[in-house]
Amino acid sequence: xxxxxxxxxxxxxxxxxxxxxxxxxxxxxxxxxxxxxxxxxxxxxxxxxxxxxxxxxxxxxxxxxxxxxxxxxxxxxxxxxxxxxxxxxxxxxxxxxxxxxxxxxxxxxxxxxxxxxxxxxxxxxxxxxxxxxxxxxxxxxxxxxxxxxxxxxxxxxxxxxxxxxxxxxxxxxxxxxxxxxxxxxxxxxxxxxxxxxxxxxxxxxxxxxxxxxxxxxxxxxxxxxxxxxxxxxxxxxxxxxxxxxxxxxxxxxxxxxxxxxxxxxxxxxxxxxxxxxxxxxxxxxxxxxxxxxxxxxxxxxxxxxx
Numbered sequence: 530x531x532x533x534x535x536x537x538x539x540x541x542x543x544x545x546x547x548x549x550x551x552x553x554x555x556x557x558x559x560x561x562x563x564x565x566x567x568x569x570x571x572x573x574x575x576x577x578x579x580x581x582x583x584x585x586x587x588x589x590x591x592x593x594x595x596x597x598x599x600x601x602x603x604x605x606x607x608x609x610x611x612x613x614x615x616x617x618x619x620x621x622x623x624x625x626x627x628x629x630x631x632x633x634x635x636x637x638x639x640x641x642x643x644x645x646x647x648x649x650x651x652x653x654x655x656x657x658x659x660x661x662x663x664x665x666x667x668x669x670x671x672x673x674x675x676x677x678x679x680x681x682x683x684x685x686x687x688x689x690x691x692x693x694x695x696x697x698x699x700x701x702x703x704x705x706x707x708x709x710x711x712x713x714x715x716x717x718x719x720x721x722x723x724x725x726x727x728x729x730x731x732x733x734x735x736x737x738x739x740x741x742x743x744x745x746x747x748x749x750x751x752x753x754x755x756x757x758x759x760x761x762x763x764x765x766x767x768x769x770x771x772x773x774x775x776x777x778x779x780x781x782x783x784x785x786x787x788x789x790x791x792x793x794x795x796x797x798x799x800x801x802x803x804x805x806x807x808x809x810x811x812x813x814x815x816x817x818x819x820x821x822x823x824x825x826x827x828x829x830x831x832x833x834x835x
Contacts, residue, residue: 539622540619540622541570541621542618544618545628546607546614546627547582547586548582548610549582550629555589557626557631560631563632564632569620570596570597572597573590573596574617576606606723609719615711615716623707630752631750636749639747640744640747642746643693643742643744648739649706653744653745653749654686655702655749656749657750657753658750658751658753659752663683665679668690669699670697671697675793675797676797690743690745691745695741698730698741699741701727714737721773724769729776729781732781771821771824772820775820778794798817
């Protein structure tokens with residue numbers, strides 16, 4: 530009973546990461562400030578922006594005790610930026626919130642309601658900002674070929690996912706997690722930079738008794754990775770996705786299961802390469818080869834095991 534009361538009134542630090550995105554971030558922060566949950570604060574991390582974001586937010590929120598504005602010493606990217614924020618947060622629980630999101634006032638309350646233990650990673654229902662009947666993310670699905678995908682993406686929300694359920698992983702668009710548990714796990718693996726860092730985090734959490742849960746009554750509205758798309762090329766995105774698919778398996782599995790998953794992963798890359806050759810996408814084949822090499826470099830011992 531004491532644990533239930535503690536979780537019910539847990540202090541939540543909402544961590545928002547900004548990089549040259551004042552307008553996006555300001556709209557996000559203003560929506561968070563309408564949150565109905567009684568115990569929350571905001572840690573706004575400026576990821577060493579090259580514009581005047583840091584000065585702008587320091588001035589804008591200097592009189593608001595709920596908001597702490599911090600600046601990193603360099604651009605720590607997605608994973609490093611959130612790790613920085615987690616280390617400086619004070620709440621029992623942290624909500625890692627992308628800055629291209631606006632939130633429903635009850636978003637924290639509904640996630641806390643399903644957080645039965647301190648080892649729960651909670652995922653809200655994330656809908657499209659432009660059309661709030663369309664699902665952006667209803668949790669993450671991860672298959673034996675090493676492919677992670679957002680459940681329900683692009684489909685009309687008819688209530689088909691309106692129940693609390695266990696997930697393969699919680700998508701990094703927004704994750705709520707106990708702060709000390711996150712730090713004990715080492716936070717995000719910063720090698721990933723972006724993509725599959727959420728799959729990796731959740732697999733590590735599950736090894737330590739964690740669970741990934743979907744809080745369908747909690748609603749957020751997502752504009753769609755605007756900051757990331759603004760500064761990263763499509764080729765870099767493709768490379769990171771394929772590289773990180775390899776690393777997740779090499780890093781998180783052992784023995785026969787690891788060998789089986791790597792064989793299936795390589796088979797999926799082979800099939801993908803055939804498809805891309807047929808359609809003249811030779812550069813994508815080259816990206817795959819570089820990505821696979823980079824992913825295996827993380828643990829060269831696997832090569833001798835095969």
